[in-house]
């Protein structure tokens with residue numbers, strides 16, 4: 001990928017994950033700029049990744065080919081309106097990673113001509129195992145789409161969606177998804193401790209089991225249901241655990257959780273887009 005200059009507006013959790021993944025992939029830290037209101041966050045990013053930092057959003061936009069909007073959806077309208085003139089002058093490609101803020105609203109705040117790629121990444125980008133869905137507005141040309149995709153592909157898997165509404169589903173699945181697995185890991189670790197394992201052992205075995213299950217699921221042609229059956233010996237231990245999960249309504253719970261996340265994404269679009 002030709003290394004363009006990338007400016008992150010907002011240097012929080014997700015920017016940290018993306019920057020870490022880009023740098024680990026060999027992207028030059030010299031070509032990365034980050035702005036934040038919080039000086040401590042900037043100092044951390046500078047120390048860890050040796051990126052350029054600034055407290056000034058407009059001047060960062062002025063020198064970057066790609067501007068990644070990585071602030072919370074609640075403050076995005078204000079941030080976008082503030083950098084609109086700089087984006088128009090630089091003709092920057094704007095990549096928004098904000099959950100639940102539609103491209104049309106961004107376009108209205110930034111200028112109707114703005115090329116926008118809306119993405120939904122996730123935090124495993126930090127370890128180059130991210131999953132990102134992308135959607136481009138009509139103003140984003142082929143090379144701009146490719147630029148946005150290259151950034152995200154440097155930190156993991158990318159998929160395009162033609163229907164922007166599908167980003168709400170993606171947010172509920174892979175955007176928020178790492179937290180679902182972490183919650184499950186927390187619960188497994190805690191039960192392991194209750195069963196007598198020390199903290200370190202419970203954590204290590206949980207982590208390695210999660211990694212192993214994910215790897216085998218990725219590398220095998222079998223469905224998760226088939227892989228699960230291979231662990232479940234008739235009359236054995238797994239059978240008891242799975243029965244307990246099924247009786248407790250785990251599938252319905254997972255479904256309801258994702259529907260709630262998707263609903264919130266739509267609600268956020270209506271709430272934060274109306275500014």
Ligand SMILES: NC(=O)C1=CN([C@@H]2O[C@H](COP(=O)(O)OP(=O)(O)OC[C@H]3O[C@@H](n4cnc5c(N)ncnc54)[C@H](O)[C@@H]3O)[C@@H](O)[C@H]2O)C=CC1
Pocket residue numbers: 009010011012013014015035036037038041057069070071072073075079097098099100120121122123175176
């Ligand atoms: N955390 C995650 O797993 C994911 C987050 N996202 C999206 O990424 C965006 C950022 O989320 P997080 O990194 O988790 O939030 P965060 O709160 O960790 O980071 C946002 C950063 O923006 C800074 N900020 C606030 N106002 C600013 C301004 N006017 N100028 C410059 N910086 C400003 C804050 O100080 C903060 O450091 C959100 O829109 C979220 O929807 C998307 C996918 C996954």
Ligand SMILES: O=C(O)[C@@H]1CCC=N1
Pocket residue numbers: 099171175176
């Ligand atoms: O919780 C959120 O709103 C963001 C979007 C996906 C992950 N974190």
